[in-house]
Amino acid sequence: MTGQGLRVAVDIGGTFTDICILDEATRTLRVFKTASTPDPIDGVLKGIGDAGIDLADVVLFSHGTTVATNALITRRLPPAAMVCTAGFRDVLEIRRANKEDLWDVYKDVAPPYIRRRDRLTVPERIDSDGKVVTPLDEDATREVARVLCARGVSAVAVCFINAFINPSHEQRAKEIFEEELPGVAISTSSEVLPEIFEHERFSTTVVNAILRPVAGDYIGRLSDRLAEGGLKSDLLLLHSGGGVMTAKTAKDFAGRLAGSGIAAGAIASRHIAMLCGYQNSIGVDMGGTSADVSLVHDGVSRVTKDWHIQFGYPIRFPSIEVLTIGAGGGSLAWIDAAGGLHNGPQSAGANPGPCCYGNGNQVPTNTDANVTLGRLGTDLAGGEIHLERDLAVRSVETGVAQPLKLSTNEAAKAILSVANANMADAVRLISISRGYDPRDFALVAFGGAGALQGVALAKELSIPTVIVPPNPGVTSALGCLLVDIRHDLALSYLASASSADAADVEARFAELEDQARDRLARDGVPADGMSLTRSIDMMYQGQWRSLSVPVPSPITSIEAAVAAFHDLHEREYNFRRDGAPVGLFRLNLVAVGTTPKADLAEHELGKPLPEPRTRRPVDFDETEQPVDTPIYWRPNLPAGADIPGPAIIDQLDSTTVVPPGVTAHVDKWLNLILKISEA
DSSP states (O other): OSSSOOEEEEEEEESSSEEEEEETTTTOOEEEEEESSSSHHHHHHHHHTTTTTGGGGGGEEEEEEEEEHHHHTTTOOOOOEEEEEETTTTHHHHTTTSSSSSSSOOOOOOOOEEEEOOOOOOOOOOTTTTTEEEEOOOHHHHHHHHHHHHHHEEEEEEEEETTTOOHHHHHHHHHHHHHSSTTTTEEEEHHOOOSOOHHHHHHHHHHHHHHHHHHHHHHHHOOOOOOOOOOOOOEEEEEESOOOOOOOHHSSSSGTTTTTHHHHHHHHHHHHHHTTTTTEEEEEEESSOOOOEEEEETEEOEEEEEOOOSOOBBSSSSSSSSEEEEETTTEEEEEOSOOOOEEEEEOTTTTTOSSSGGGOOOBBHOOOOOOOTTTTTTTEEGGGGEOOHHHHHHHHIIIIIIIHHOOHHHHHHHHHHHHHHHHHHHHHHTTTTTOOGGGEEEEESSSSTTTHHHHHHHHHHHHEEEEOOSSGGGHHHTTTTTOEEEEEEEEEEEEOOOOOOOEEEHHHHHHHHHHHHHHHTTTEEEEEEEEEEEEEEEEBBBBBBOEEEEESSOOOOOOHHHHHHHHHHHHHHHHOOOSOOOOEEEEEEEEOOOOOOOOOOOOOOOOOOOOOOOEEEOOOOOOOSOOOEEEEEEOOOOOOOOOESSEEEEEEEEEEETTTTTEEEETTOEEEEEEEETT
């Protein structure tokens, strides 16, 4: 593809690197998949080469990466240290004294990212009002720097008690460390997360510190190799909050790259649903190993600050709320000692993969069940991958049918029913438990396996509409093309609503907005491209969990915010206490720098539906026996076509199941809209 105005998005997963290319002139979208490599940069450049991209023609390069997430999971981290107030070196290890599984006495929480011998202390103390009780001992700080220099650390996290309200000691310690430890990445808690609750603040700062060398090395090498290839535009990196950062910002706030890849799918799901006219949507990204579930209400993705990569070590940067469960095409079906059928979270992975891959696995998977029922054909990826149906059928028979005394097809349906029930439970957690009715939403089914299960999952939840994007298997990469530069700023503000002064709150927000404009200006965003959105975290006094309440600019009344808080609390928790005192906890500001976006091409409606490519027997949940079913090739389906069920729609990266009684409509953007009448 030549010609000016290419927008390129790259999303790296554990198995594949996905590439989306949008031509601004023609608004055409091309997608490519290539195998991920041990050094992810090699996979990126190989994919770009295979796609025939001239980097000199690229005006936007957006990238979602799992480098930061994988570093935390595998613990392949640079030597790092933590410097904290004397007496507080164990805050990181004490945590909240809780466990992920309360009843498993043998399961321990993972060790801290920085071991105890590398958590050093200096004398200093600031009280809860921000007053200096014990001045920073600068000689002791320089001695700590000497020790860290001898240990060869690459990163230091400076975490002092109450620095969120008075950062002067942290700022001075940072200056000393920068003098004594040139080239070492220094992160302070007052810059990274200026909030109360020392464990969460310390943990987030440590994550940010240890990822800075990892991200800095990766971003630096990738930027250099892209520049050598001719790229002149900025490299933008997707972060967990649903925006992108420039390379410079990402090096300073590397902790925000944790969860980068997961956010991309949620962003794309939201965009596609709104394109189709649905302000409320639930995205289900089902791949080979897991399924990621996200929710959008009134066009806004749910955002959380309560998340982690490993339990016990929270990352309090705002993140699009995504619930991940072990349900994918490779999830294993197994029977417990009591004779109960389970699905996942164990997975066959990419190697050996499902039994039908012929690589030695003998435990049935969801893919094997779909092949057994005829819903999935034996040739995938345009014929590049051949599946052995006999191996799939044999695994279902021996693994499930015979032990449970079922027919082979009944066993295959049971396997998929359990998988759908697991995903439905995840959807209920992110919808019903948050006060949302799934029946008011459209389901966006994507990922390599999402379209296979989409209608069955929707029926389980009484969702009336399923949307399948044009390229389900690479939808996450598309999400990288649909985001703006975004910074999330916050400031602790502890006061009761009855005593809070609206003018003082407005002044604090003005301080945050000055910081936000400065950051966006450094990112090259013009003043007319900046958008600032405010919210206040509030709670009933006596609680410590808060809700984020949107507020206008300027703020003239705290009472209006309190009324909005009561309404929000009732929706989230199904009760309200209008007479109870309310407290303000934190001021939040979302700063967005709008990046230009090219629209996807619209296609002419009304062309006739082509003949099916072939036919084969397919067993649906709605039928007792396999029925002769037309098999369509999705690239041949024109905009405006209606495909009545039963039907199977194949394409390079996914397969869509259209059961009896369901009709699939191809809209002008080539999305499949499946209407479920019984819902």
